[in-house]
Amino acid sequence: MARGQRTGPADAITDVAGLRVGHAHRTGGGWRTGTTVVLAPPEGAVGGVDVRGAAPGTRETDLLDPRNLVERVHAVVLSGGSAFGLDAAGGVVHRLADAGVGLPVGGPGECVPIVPAAVLFDLKRGGEFRAVPDAAMGAAAYDDAVAAPEGRAPAAGAVGAGTGAVVGGLAGGVGSASAVLADGTVVGALVAVNGAGSAVSPRTGEVYGAQEPLDGEFGGLRAPSAEEVEAWGGPPEARLAAENTTIGVVATDLGLTKAQAAKLASAAHDGLARAVRPSHTMIDGDTVFALSTGPAGAAGAGPAGLDAFQRVLGAAPDVFARAIAHAVLAAEGGPHARSYRSVFPSAFPGGGAGSGPGGGAV
Amino acid sequence: MARGQRTGPADAITDVAGLRVGHAHRTGGGWRTGTTVVLAPPEGAVGGVDVRGAAPGTRETDLLDPRNLVERVHAVVLSGGSAFGLDAAGGVVHRLADAGVGLPVGGPGECVPIVPAAVLFDLKRGGEFRAVPDAAMGAAAYDDAVAAPEGRAPAAGAVGAGTGAVVGGLAGGVGSASAVLADGTVVGALVAVNGAGSAVSPRTGEVYGAQEPLDGEFGGLRAPSAEEVEAWGGPPEARLAAENTTIGVVATDLGLTKAQAAKLASAAHDGLARAVRPSHTMIDGDTVFALSTGPAGAAGAGPAGLDAFQRVLGAAPDVFARAIAHAVLAAEGGPHARSYRSVFPSAFPGGGAGSGPGGGAV
Numbered sequence: 001m002a003r004g005q006r007t008g009p010a011d012a013i014t015d016v017a018g019l020r021v022g023h024a025h026r027t028g029g030g031w032r033t034g035t036t037v038v039l040a041p042p043e044g045a046v047g048g049v050d051v052r053g054a055a056p057g058t059r060e061t062d063l064l065d066p067r068n069l070v071e072r073v074h075a076v077v078l079s080g081g082s083a084f085g086l087d088a089a090g091g092v093v094h095r096l097a098d099a100g101v102g103l104p105v106g107g108p109g110e111c112v113p114i115v116p117a118a119v120l121f122d123l124k125r126g127g128e129f130r131a132v133p134d135a136a137m138g139a140a141a142y143d144d145a146v147a148a149p150e151g152r153a154p155a156a157g158a159v160g161a162g163t164g165a166v167v168g169g170l171a172g173g174v175g176s177a178s179a180v181l182a183d184g185t186v187v188g189a190l191v192a193v194n195g196a197g198s199a200v201s202p203r204t205g206e207v208y209g210a211q212e213p214l215d216g217e218f219g220g221l222r223a224p225s226a227e228e229v230e231a232w233g234g235p236p237e238a239r240l241a242a243e244n245t246t247i248g249v250v251a252t253d254l255g256l257t258k259a260q261a262a263k264l265a266s267a268a269h270d271g272l273a274r275a276v277r278p279s280h281t282m283i284d285g286d287t288v289f290a291l292s293t294g295p296a297g298a299a300g301a302g303p304a305g306l307d308a309f310q311r312v313l314g315a316a317p318d319v320f321a322r323a324i325a326h327a328v329l330a331a332e333g334g335p336h337a338r339s340y341r342s343v344f345p346s347a348f349p350g351g352g353a354g355s356g357p358g359g360g361a362v
Numbered sequence: 363m364a365r366g367q368r369t370g371p372a373d374a375i376t377d378v379a380g381l382r383v384g385h386a387h388r389t390g391g392g393w394r395t396g397t398t399v400v401l402a403p404p405e406g407a408v409g410g411v412d413v414r415g416a417a418p419g420t421r422e423t424d425l426l427d428p429r430n431l432v433e434r435v436h437a438v439v440l441s442g443g444s445a446f447g448l449d450a451a452g453g454v455v456h457r458l459a460d461a462g463v464g465l466p467v468g469g470p471g472e473c474v475p476i477v478p479a480a481v482l483f484d485l486k487r488g489g490e491f492r493a494v495p496d497a498a499m500g501a502a503a504y505d506d507a508v509a510a511p512e513g514r515a516p517a518a519g520a521v522g523a524g525t526g527a528v529v530g531g532l533a534g535g536v537g538s539a540s541a542v543l544a545d546g547t548v549v550g551a552l553v554a555v556n557g558a559g560s561a562v563s564p565r566t567g568e569v570y571g572a573q574e575p576l577d578g579e580f581g582g583l584r585a586p587s588a589e590e591v592e593a594w595g596g597p598p599e600a601r602l603a604a605e606n607t608t609i610g611v612v613a614t615d616l617g618l619t620k621a622q623a624a625k626l627a628s629a630a631h632d633g634l635a636r637a638v639r640p641s642h643t644m645i646d647g648d649t650v651f652a653l654s655t656g657p658a659g660a661a662g663a664g665p666a667g668l669d670a671f672q673r674v675l676g677a678a679p680d681v682f683a684r685a686i687a688h689a690v691l692a693a694e695g696g697p698h699a700r701s702y703r704s705v706f707p708s709a710f711p712g713g714g715a716g717s718g719p720g721g722g723a724v
Contacts, residue, residue: 055431056424059448062413062649069417069644082467083474084459086421087452087497093445097492105444105483105605110491112445121467129472130459135449135497243467282431287424 004182005315007214010153012176013038013188013323016251018045018293020152021190022145023160023174024137032126032336033080035088035133036160036174038190038249038291039145042101044072045251045291048261049116052269053279053286055243057119059086061287066259070114071296074101075142076289077117078161078192078247081132089117091138118287120194121243122164125336154190157330161192161247164336167276167328168198168235171337175327179214179319185308187315189268189323191248195276196283199328202234205344209275209325212318218329224344232343238283245285246272250320252312255298256290260309265290267313271320288320366544367677369576372515374538375400375550375685378613380407380655382514383552384507385522385536386499394488394698395442397450397495398522398536400552400611400653401507404463406434407613407653410623411478414631415641415648417605419481421448423649428621432476433658436463437504438651439479440523440554440609443494451479453500480649482556483605484526487698516552519692523554523609526698529638529690530560530597533699537689541576541681547670549677551630551685553610557638558645561690564596567706571637571687574680580691586706594705600645607647608634612682614653614674617660622671627652629675633682650682 008015018041025034049064059077063070075092079085093113096102102111123129141160148154157173158165165172172195178188193199200207205224213221238244250268268288272279280286299309333339341348370377380403387396411426421439425432437454441447455475458464464473485491503522510516519535520527527534534557540550555561562569567586575583600606612630630650634641642648661671695701707713 051424051427054429057422058424059421060419060445062418062420062423063647065413067416083422083455083476084452087449087455090446090449090452090497093449097446106486106491110486112485114445123474124468124472129468135452285425 008178012153013190015178016188020145021154022141024140025163030128031131032164034163035079035141037141038076047073048265048290050265053284054282056285060116073114080122084132085119088133088138091135095142118247120245125164165194166337171331173327173331175323177322189320191323193327195246196238196244197276197278198235205229209321220349224347251291255294256292257297261290267316268320271317275321275324370540374515375552377540378550382507383516384503386502387525392490393493394526396525397441397503399503400438409435410627410652412627415646416644418647421479435476442484446494447481450495450500453497457504480609482607487526527556528699533693535689535693537685539684551682553685555689557608558600558606559638559640560597567591571683582711586709617656618654623652629678630682633679637683637686
């Protein structure tokens with residue numbers, strides 16, 4: 001963690017000016033899944049992607065190849081529902097087109113919204129195999145994002161794409177974090193954590209991604225008791241029959257080229273590598289998108305620009321790992337998985353009965 | 363064109379045993395677009411993809427990276443509608459899941475259908491910008507494929523994903539072709555031709571992809587008169603405001619590894635390079651999928667296997683180019699573009715008033 005960093009006001013991806021987040025989800029009656037949208041400003045954000053897991057489910061990722069034409073994306077959709085959940089992106093595409101937002105291709109108002117998407121596997125976590133997000137759920141997540149006041153911190157835990165998430169046998173979810181670098185550049189991340197690996201050390205019971213907090217963001221979080229670690233017994237062995245996947249977005253207000261955005265997405269995967277162990281496995285479809293809201297290509301101009309980009313690349317893994325920790329700490333448990341808080345109450349001031357994110361939920 | 367080749371019985375991708383094709387489309391009332399599905403056998407086909415155009419619109423292509431887990435795909439969807447048209451794949455995914463076809467991931471009947479997809483740009487070719495394929499159109503194309511008798515040649519011309527297609531200013535469409543190699547291996551292709559480049563030589567008026575016919579498949583097709591070439595004046599210059607894209611599938615009954623399937627998709631792009639000039643431009647999203655229905659990996663076993671694969675790689679560009687020629691020759695004209703047959707009647711026996719595919723249509 002570089003010196004001189006602090007969290008943004010929301011400690012969330014929404015600290016990157018212009019980005020908004022919305023969730024939609026459904027639980028009960030066989031359901032436990034949802035969709036999250038990260039909405040760019042109407043002019044779009046320069047986009048990149050790195051697909052590093054071996055079981056990905058994606059949409060509109062090929063256009064993000066830096067050799068290709070389209071530079072700007074208008075939203076990124078993260079969803080539960082495995083391959084079925086890719087339909088959620090269609091709901092966002094149509095909502096954006098209704099709003100006149102997209103790549104202009106014809107006359108006035110005629111545009112094609114660019115909405116890359118990735119999905120995670122949460123089928124049957126609510127009981128019903130085919131209870132999956134659709135276009136309407138994507139549209140609802142969009143509506144939630146549009147209704148958000150500028151800078152609103154997105155809800156964390158078992159919400160949106162993280163509603164049915166499980167990581168290493170414990171409840172996963174959505175988390176977000178941000179860092180304001182010494183030069184004023186903002187880096188933010190949002191992630192839906194559902195990896196086959198563990199976000200918690202089997203040796204110490206500590207949340208890997210919380211090792212480098214900024215500004216005391218994790219409260220008085222501490223290593224849990226040896227008794228709780230022993231009682232937990234560590235994460236279950238990942239089986240090939242199970243599918244998983246961690247998906248997320250890293251963003252900055254530094255102006256990047258499209259190729260730099262792809263590089264930024266790669267850097268965030270290093271944060272995933274630290275915070276979920278192992279990650280990027282054969283049964284994970286781990287995918288990270290990158291968004292740059294700044295003036296296009298500003299960072300690429302000269303040595304000073306490269307230095308600024310280098311600092312963002314250095315910060316991105318930390319921010320992404322912290323977002324993962326927030327997801328795990330906020331995730332409520334349920335019939336699908338126990339929460340970190342319920343397994344390790346001694347990690348929290350007051351023994352886990354506190355009022356923090358996910359507080360007290362089983 | 364290697365010696366000893368002949369067309370399959372249908373001269374179409376359906377000569378690869380187990381593959382079926384269905385179309386759905388809508389014209390009139392502002393519409394001119396559609397969707398085509400290539401349906402694999404229920405156990406799936408080993409899949410590959412090569413995205414070579416710079417403006418692609420795709421879904422589920424990342425899982426086809428040979429490093430990744432999923433080997434078999436259950437259908438490939440080609441659609442009009444630009445990014446909006448990706449929703450058509452969702453209709454096919456749900457139909458397949460209803461039929462119990464997909465990657466098994468849970469209990470009996472619980473499976474995730476793997477349906478990669480690519481789209482072409484045909485917005486407003488029927489007048490209305492947002493008259494685009496949706497999940498219901500994908501489902502209708504699936505139903506058409508399921509209803510097809512084994513080996514039925516797919517309809518060609520302005521059907522399915524090629525309904526609103528234009529190539530080099532002339533009507534494009536869907537075409538298919540096949541070759542049976544001397545060793546009995548079958549190679550087939552299906553393509554929706556909508557490229558920014560031209561499928562017709564500005565110098566001679568000949569259809570590039572028809573240069574190497576098998577078994578007289580193009581009838582008495584000949585070079586058109588110099589007067590007709592002069593009157594045509596060549597294809598319009600491609601403009602960056604316009605978007606285009608040729609998408610297709612190449613298939614074989616030779617058993618391939620997943621990496622070989624990706625290589626086969628690349629080989630088919632060489633046929634596109636010959637038959638549409640230029641192709642793979644900044645305003646094309648040219649994407650080719652490959653399907654292998656044979657025993658997985660059979661071709662990779664030893665020198666004999668590699669020889670067999672080498673022959674398939676040699677045949678694929680020819681078959682893909684011939685499929686493109688069939689598309690252009692069958693494509694009916696309309697308000698969106700004139701047909702090849704109407705511009706070059708002298709290329710056809712009887713002066714273009716014949717009864718061949720697309721015969722007489724303007």
